[in-house]
Amino acid sequence: MQTGIGKPGREQAELRHGDSVTDEFHYSDEILADDLADAPQVWRVLVVDDDPDVHASTRFALSGLRVVERPLELLHAHSAAEALVVLERERDIAVMLLDVVMEQEDAGLRLVDKVRAMPGLQNLRIILRTGQPGYAPEAETIARYDINDYKTKSELTRAKLFASLTAAVRSYEQLQRIEGGRRGLAQILDASHQLVSQEGLEAFAAGVITQLASFMGTQPDGVVCARKDEQETGSGAGYEIVAAAGRYSALMRCRPEALTGDPVVSLLRQCLDERRNVRTAHGISLHFPANGASFAAYVDTGRRVPEVDEQLLQMFCSHIALCGRNVKLMSRLSELAFRDQLVGLPNRVSFLQEVERRLDAGEEGLTVALVDIDHFGALNDLLGHRYGDMLLQDVARRLSAMAAGMGAVARVAGDVFGLAGSDALLGAERIAALFAQPFEIEGGEQRISASIGLVRAERGGDAASLLKDAYIALKRAKSEGMGRCAYFSPEVGVETRERTRLLHGLRDAFQHERLFLAYQPQVDLASGRVLGFEALLRWRNDDGTFVPPDRFIPLAEQSGLIVPIGQWVLRSALHVLAVLDREGFPGLRAAVNVSVVQFREPQFVESVDRALADTGMSADRLELEVTESVCVLGQESVAVQLGALTRRGIQVAIDDFGTGFSSLSYLDRLGADRLKIDRSFVQSLEQECGGARIAEMMIALARRLGMRSIAEGIETEAQRQRLAELGCDEGQGYLFGRPMALDDFKAWLKAWQPGIA
The missing domain is CATH 3.20.20.450 (EAL domain)
Known part of the structure; x- marks a missing residue:
């Protein structure tokens, strides 16, 4: 077959069909093994041809050339089957120079069909070469297989080969940038969804570090700084570090003015003051604008950050800033969903989650108790809702003090409090003793009693079942009079079912x-x-x-x-x-x-x-x-x-x-x-x-x-x-x-x- 390229040197001619697979593809002479660690980025080109002379001549013709500001790295395969092995092992191959006629007359086209079905190779550019013009593919075949170019070997002079490779590489680069943009957009949306659900400023800031590092393909090793009030002026005024990671963890909760010698802190302050992104040789600091409190996030990569598309970067910052504006809203919604606003205790939903957690942990002697203030509705209506609210708050404080550090307390209904803890902590007598002393409300004393229903978790079950059984015990206690307590038992359950019937x-x-x-x-x-x-x-x-x-x-x-x-x-x-x-x-x-x-x-x-x-x-x-x-x-x-x-x-x-x-x-x-x-x-x-x-x-x-x-x-x-x-x-x-x-x-x-x- 004719190559149209000058004679190869002696060492290139030593490549012969039939060598082992490991010998069939090599790095180009321009990239030595000792220099790979420091080598610049290259364009990888796979040469597929059953003629060893074509490999050698192609190697010789492309020696020393740079395409789109990068050198070339050649990989070699002598058949369609060997090419598949290379493509499965190697990644980031930009161009494949492919012979049409090899072991079969249409081996090249068959290989293209398989390549286009392989994941991750959709952007690979293909230049068909043939030494037999009669086997040239039809135009519809070229379009069908997404072939970048087709040349006969006789017309592929060194200049024309360089031109074809340049066009193919540029096409590959554009497709890669589009693909990178698509992935970047997906990351932005994913980051937004994750960050918008964070509870509290610190959790949000920590999430920014993680998402930013992921977006840039680095490890999370940075710090986030928030400027609380953009109206404040003066040296260091209004700055606070709210999250840190990696080697910067020691900066957590430190005020930046106390760290004037730290270059990272200075970079963050510059980013916030100038309200713009700042790139350095070792990392990047991004500005996230917000109303009243801007954020700046720094990620240390230890090297110059790879080029990131400016529009994607700006979009990332805008989305994260929008998430930051929603942090308070999400925190408030979470508080409303899981905490009782009147007494400051967890609510029924949160209580069930806590009981379920203790069950999953296999807590020994777990008991669930319900405490119902006797005749609270009558007192509330007779003495006023404000008086009733203060009474509930005082009861919540006493219950919380009793269970501090050992049990969980929640308000599960209007005047019903739930407790979860050990049987020793939640003994009926111990709970009842809390109501022995009167409550001081608005300068006066109010004596009340409470009915108590308890259930032990020794029977197993889930949190909802335990709470239901505790309610059954509570009803039994209330039916016996004021200030009484009752434990759930199978007999009590039978009685309750009878009431339902x-x-x-x-x-x-x-x-x-x-x-x-x-x-x-x-x-x-x-x-x-x-x-x-x-x-x-x-x-x-x-x-x-x-x-x-x-x-x-x-x-x-x-x-x-x-x-x-x-x-x-x-x-x-x-x-x-x-x-x-x-x-x-x-x-x-x-x-x-x-x-x-x-x-x-x-x-x-x-x-x-x-x-x-x-x-x-x-x-x-x-x-x-x-x-x-x-x-x-x-x-x-x-x-x-x-x-x-x-x-x-x-x-x-x-x-x-x-x-x-x-x-x-x-x-x-x-x-x-x-x-x-x-x-x-x-x-x-x-x-x-x-x-x-x-x-x-x-x-x-x-x-x-x-x-x-x-x-x-x-x-x-x-x-x-x-x-x-x-x-x-x-x-x-x-x-x-x-x-x-x-x-x-x-x-x-x-x-x-x-x-x-």
Whole structure:
């Protein structure tokens, strides 16, 4: 084959087809092995030809030439198969001088097809050479295989070979720069995504070091300096080092003015003062502009930084600066997501993560506790939200002091705190002791108690399951009274599941009309005249058994189901009044119990109005019985709602007075019509004890406030007589009649004679 290139020297001619693979590609003479460490960058060219003379002549022709300011490094292969070995081992080959006809007539084109499918070789430029013009590829073949040039060997003089190589190298360089730009953009976006999620200035600054080093292909060995206030002036004013790495770690938290002799600090200050990037022989300092607080980042490479595309570098700085502006926002969002702002403790989400972490670590004796302030809602409404907030903050401080360094404390709900730690730390008695001393709030003392639910992690499980079990234990503790504690056990879990089953059954009973009203008469104690009835809710199963009201009424209140049930009770009771009017028992009143949950409904008064209007009953025929717990929701709001009811002529009775938060002040302000004496005081009338004296005082109090008194649970004539002697106005109980179905109640009304029990 003809080469068109002058005769090679003796040492080049010694290359022969069939030498070992390691001998088949060599560095050019111009780059000696001893000088490789200090050698400048080169363009690597792979010569693929089955003619040894072509290798030698090409080597000779390109000797000493520089293409696009770099020398050439030649690699050699004598067949398409050997070329594949070279391409798989070597990287950064810019150009391949490829013979078309080798072991087969189209071996060169077949090699091109394989090369274009190999990863990382898409930018390799290919110059086809052939000594047989008849085997020249068609134009469409050249386009298909992305071939840079095609020459016959006879026309490839030294000058033309240099020209073809120069064109191919320039094309390769441009493709590499485009590829580098694409990778740079991807790095910028990746850096932005990572940095924008950093929490706090120091984490952000440390991330800048890492991302900048990655972008430049160096190890993170630098320092970041932030200028806090660009309005400050003076030597060193406003500068602070916020993150450092590698050999500069000692600079962390030092103020730059204390390091005036350090060249890195001087470079950072120059970068910030001049608001521009500064390159040196050993690294680079970049300026990241921001509003109010600029950043400068220095990375020490130990050598001159390779050229970085200025537009990419500027884009990198702009993106990082934008991330810096979002650091405070992200920190604030993280704080809102994981910390309770009122008491400064972790919230429920953070608490679950901490419990999960302790479980994963296999912490021995791990216990989770929930602490619920008893009757906090009533205190909060009675004394004001500001007072309640201060109480929560004081409780948080006591719990944190107890668990300091050993346990985790969080606010997991409104007045519920979660604790996680060893069983010895979170003993029920130890937690309860925190509430033995009163809390000082606004110069006064406030005594409170707390219910405590605990669960040991000995059963395993995850954090969510432990917290759920702790809530089950807490409910058990609250059901036993104030200031009680309970541990979760399988039995407690069974009881809770039973309550859940009961709640589902209650919903089903309400929907399928298995709830009904029973009517208990209320009479005048002096004359025996029937004044009306109290409507009492009952639940009868399909098998005829009854579910006690003290089991399902609390469930209805806790679930909110009491609201629709309460509306149904009210309408049913008013409807019965209309039925009794028609059947010859006119003028009776209906007493209906109203739950705390119902009273909290904003539209409660309007719902009462609609019920009266729909049944055609006058307001004075209805009496609403409210408990003390309703009254302590907040005197102002209660007074407004009760005032609206009484102005309509609706009568109001205070039920269970003396059994809870008894307060004489609210009785005087609410303007209720009746004070209802609990059965526990009535039962003590026949025994000269404190209960009898309380009943006597309550009757006198009602009279003093212009209210009528009504006693419930009267079972004997002696009790009735004693109540009458004390001046009690009305009464109800088994002495007069049990709660009855409507037909039985009508029969009772027909048979009742005043004065006969």
